[in-house]
Amino acid sequence: MFGYYLDLAIRSLRRNRVLTALMVVAIAAGIGASMTTLTVMHLLSGDPVPTRSNTLFYPQVDPDTSLTEHGEPADVMDYHSAVDLWRSHRADRETLVATAGAKLRAIDVRQPSLMIRVLATTADFFPMFDVPFQYGGGWQAADDESRARVAVISAQLNDKLFGGANSVGRSVRVRGSEVRIVGVLRPWRPSPQFYEVAGGRFSSGNTAGYYARPEDVMLPFFTGVEVAGDTFDVFNCWRVPDNFMHLPESPCSWVAMWVQLGSPAKVSGYARFLAGYAVQQKRLGRFTHADNTRLRGLMQWLDYNRVVPSDVRLQAWLAFAFLAVCLFNTIGLLLAKFLRRSGEIGVRRALGASRRAVFAQCLVEAGLIGLLGGMGGWLLTLLGLWLVRRQPAAYADLVHLDPLMFLTTFALAIAASLLAGLLPAFRASRVAPGLQLKTL
Amino acid sequence: MEILPILSTLRRHKITAFLVIIEIALTCAIVCNAVFIINQRLDRMAMQSGIDEHRLLHIAVADIGASQDKKAHMQEDLAALRQVPGVTDVASVNQVPFGNSSWNSGIKLDPKQRISTLNATNYYGENIAQTLGTQLIAGRHLQDTDYMDMDDVMRAAAAKDAKAIPHAVVITQKLAERLWPGQPPLGKQLYLADYPITVVGVVKELVRPSILDDSARSYSMILPIRMAVGEYIIRVASPNDRDRVLAAAVAKLKQINPHRVVLKKHVMDDMRHDFFRNDRAMAGLLVGVCVALLVVTALGIVGLGSFWVAQRRRQIGVRRALGATRRNILHYFQTENFVLATIGIALGMVLAYAINLLLMTHYELPRLPAIYFPVGALALWVIGQLAVLGPAMRAAAVPPVVATRSV
Structure with a gap:
């Protein structure tokens, strides 16, 4: 019919x-x-990490000690809080994220200097976010604390500097400091570039920038702090810093943290730990708004920032x-x-x-x-x-x-x-x- | 023309009439709002910047040097740039209009305030107002004696030493009106991070480098702070000369230090063009949608009109x-379309208003001005009449002899 x-x-x-x-x-x-x-x-x-977005969480605390009324806590953390939480190792995996701009020169390659974006992060970043490698791999957990002079570079930078060849073992100079390449990424383009989404509520809907490419050079967090110094992108300072040149001690928020928590019990456990940390910091006189902590899931965080x-x-x-x-x-x-x-x-x-x-x-x-x-x-x-x-x-x-x-x-x-x-x-x-x- | 027979005919073709009305109403509502958004974007693109755009160049270089010799490097750069033929002014600044950066501070009118009155952008740099070509309308420009080095200011702020913090500020007229409505701003004090600063001059206009909220786009201050971050603005004598001057200036900077990376080099007109590219793309897209909508609606009217004419051939x-007469028949179909369009437009107006309310809450759009309603109505009436003309003429051409066939 x-x-x-x-x-x-x-x-x-x-x-x-x-x-x-x-x-x-x-x-x-x-x-x-x-x-x-x-x-x-x-x-x-879409979901930028489809395999495990439901296990990724974004902790926030409120280090702002100014007297002004507090709404939501700052979108990223100050160095002190972020490093404290990271060193507690309470999550299955956890990573710190901070970005900076820096000048890069390849050693033994005749190319003019480039201005690149640097990501200072920790070893868990790569397994936690399923980052694909072309050559080599990420650094070891010990490299973060020991400030190892190693780096992972993007496929794009590898193509530009080394014509796409295996560059593991070669070195580049980032802001004058020599770092050895231990890994080269495959082309990787999460949409959005979720791990540094922040401040969406202040952007009046102009959020196209959240879909930028990942950084070209990734350094172990404390190596990055040493190398990139005061050039990190600062989200906000709640009072005028005593010393602008030294970010770790500044009253500024500029470090984001991500944790991976495999079960609902772990999530509620971590939320309690976070609240406990804030209370402890208030007792130490560092926080004034201890009850202002958050632990949002990845997709929740993206929604909150209205990324589209x-x-x-x-x-x-x-x-x-x-x-x-x-x-x-x-x-x-x-x-x-x-x-x-x-x-x-x-x-x-x-x-x-x-x-x-x-x-x-x-x-x-x-x-x-x-x-x-x-x-x-x-x-x-x-x-x-x-x-x-x-x-x-x-x-x-x-x-x-x-x-x-x-x-x-x-x-x-x-x-x-x-x-x-x-x-x-x-x-x-x-x-x-x-x-x-x-x-x- | 008799309307009553038309209405009674339409009552027999409720569904078809209803569809035409809905289509016209939706089109009317969407086109009114889309044209409104287009106009908003065009207004934004035509925004006054208060600077001498056609004669300005911007160069940004990376890594001007270690912090202790930044200032020396900056002065060397500025001296070299001043020597480039065709250059009238240069300044080392922290940010430039349309540059998409944002150095902002909260302004308080009373140091005891818990929340800042508003947030304004801070422009730093010696000679910045003169180089940008902003028009001073009251008071004076910042002077050499007002200026302090950024590093010294930071040190003073750390030591809570109010004496080494700038005392003078130049603000825009719009900011002055917002802070002290109806009062002369000269000599008034405002507080930045609890430090009192006196308004010594008012400029007509100076836009912020990044505009998130259009109503706050002119909230700018110029503070007497010397900056050495490798951001240079250059004013040229003649706009025709600017490309040559830009190339010469970049060459000069490279000559001082061949290893430095030039991050940005452009003429201000291009910066402005780039700054509004999203608005331009959106406006273009909306124009496309409006045209497509009107065409689809017109074609729909043609299609249904033809169907009706064919159906009523015998009548x-x-x-x-x-x-x-032929004229009577022609008028009949034209009036019918006019009636349908009018009902559709009336519905469309209500819908347009509702959509506007929705956009106002979700997209921070202002209220739809009343002028859009009559203009939108007129446009749809005209389109309806044009679309129905073909079928109506075909109807008028039906010979009377049809009546005698197969009755």
Whole structure:
């Protein structure tokens, strides 16, 4: 039966090509616009560490001792608190994160100096976040405390400096200090660059920067503190520092911490530990707001920072509103098309076709339009994504149509056209055969 | 033209009429809000910066040197830049307008305040106001005697030594109006980190380097602090000359120290262009969506109009046979479209207002100005009439003889 309906549908669509083209174009335009924005949303709001995001947590304490009213604790921690918590080793895995800009020169490579971004972190960073290596690996846990002069570099920097060859064992100079390369990453592009997301609540929705590339050089945390000195990115200072040049003792927050906790019991245990630490620090006179601690999960932290840029969300709403207009348009045109064939439907009904059969036939026709619209929509989505890639946003290079979104394009197109076809098909199936036959 | 027969016809075609109305209403609502957002973005892009944009260059170099000889390096750089032909002013600063950095401080009007009155950006650097070309409208510029070195200020702040903290500040007119509405700002005191500072001058305008909140974009202060972080601004005598001067200036800096990395070098017009690129992209996208929406709606009206004309061919023939002129038929369909469009527009206005309320809460957009309603209505009426013209003319061309066939 389906084959017969399909044949009828093709004949009917051929009979009035202009109307068919109008409907297909409307569906294609609506699908193209909504799939372009949906794909961008999908890529930007995804899980950056799908294998274990539910075990990753972001502890926060409130080291701010100023008298001003306190709302949420600072987005990152001061050095003292972060290092205290890290040295307690209460989590399955834990890592510190701080970033800086620095000048880099490769030794024995004739290349001009580069300005690069440096990530000072600890050994657990790599296994904890599933960071893929091309050559070598991360440093040992002991290297953090012993301030070993080692580094892990990005695939991109390795290509630039060493032409993509295995550079493990070679050295680079970061801000004048020589460090030996122990690992080279595979191309790694988490979306967003979750481990340094902070301050979303102050950004008024301009959060495209959260989708930047990971840093080119990663150093053991205390090595980084020694090498990069006062050039670290500071999130905030709650009073004027006594000595700007020495960040570890400054009243500033600039170090983030991540912990991995394998079970709900461990999570509540860690939250208690965190609260206990804050109380202890208050007793020592270092904190004034001890009850202000948080332990958010990775996805919760991303939500809290509203990582998806507000422009992208606005575009998605707009695209779906556009799709709605296209759908109403299609409903109207389908209705016109089906009711125009009332006479034909009357004959079919008189010859014994049930209402169901007429309904099914009309829906097959609507579905076929959806399929054609889906193909057009797919091409328009590719065009739309190409346009997004040419935008100057930090996430532009991330944008592509993955298989899931490819299938969604067609599913959405057919679902939309079937939805649009429901009412017209219902009306067509209610055509009274007697009346139509009389007027033939 | 009789409206009542049209209404009674539409009552017999409720669903189709309803679809046209909904489509027009949605289009009207979305287009009104989209055009409003486009205008917001265009306004933002046309923002006054208060600086002499066409004659300004910006160069940033990395690692100016160890902290003790930063100042010497800076002075060497500035002297070299001043010698480049075509240069009129240079300054070593902490940040530049449209540079996307943010050096901010909370301002208090009373040292006992627990929460700052507002947050303003701080521009540092000797000769910065003159180099940027900001227009002084009251008081004086900062003078050599006001200036202090950044390192000394930090040391003084650590020692809580108020004497070695700057005493004078130049602020923008908008900031002055916000802090002391209706009062002359000169001589007034404000507090930065509990240190009192006196307003000695007011400039007409000076935008912040990064604008998160448009209403606070002009909240800027110039403090008499010398800065040596490798950020230089250069003012040239003639805008036509600026590319050559920029190349010469970079060459000069490289000549002083061939190993230094030039982080940024651009003319201010390009910085401005880059600064607003997201707004430009968004405005372009919205224009595209508006055009697409209007086209889809117009095509929908054409499609349904054609269907109606075909469906009522016989009735049209009868009317013609009974004496209606072609003009009557044409007007009938035009009026019908006008009625549908009017209902759609009325609904669309309500919807536009609702969407605007939603955007106001979620995207910090201002209220939709009333002028958008009549303009949006007019646009949709015109589009509706244009779209229905084709089908209506086809209807008018139906000959009366149709009435006699197969009655």
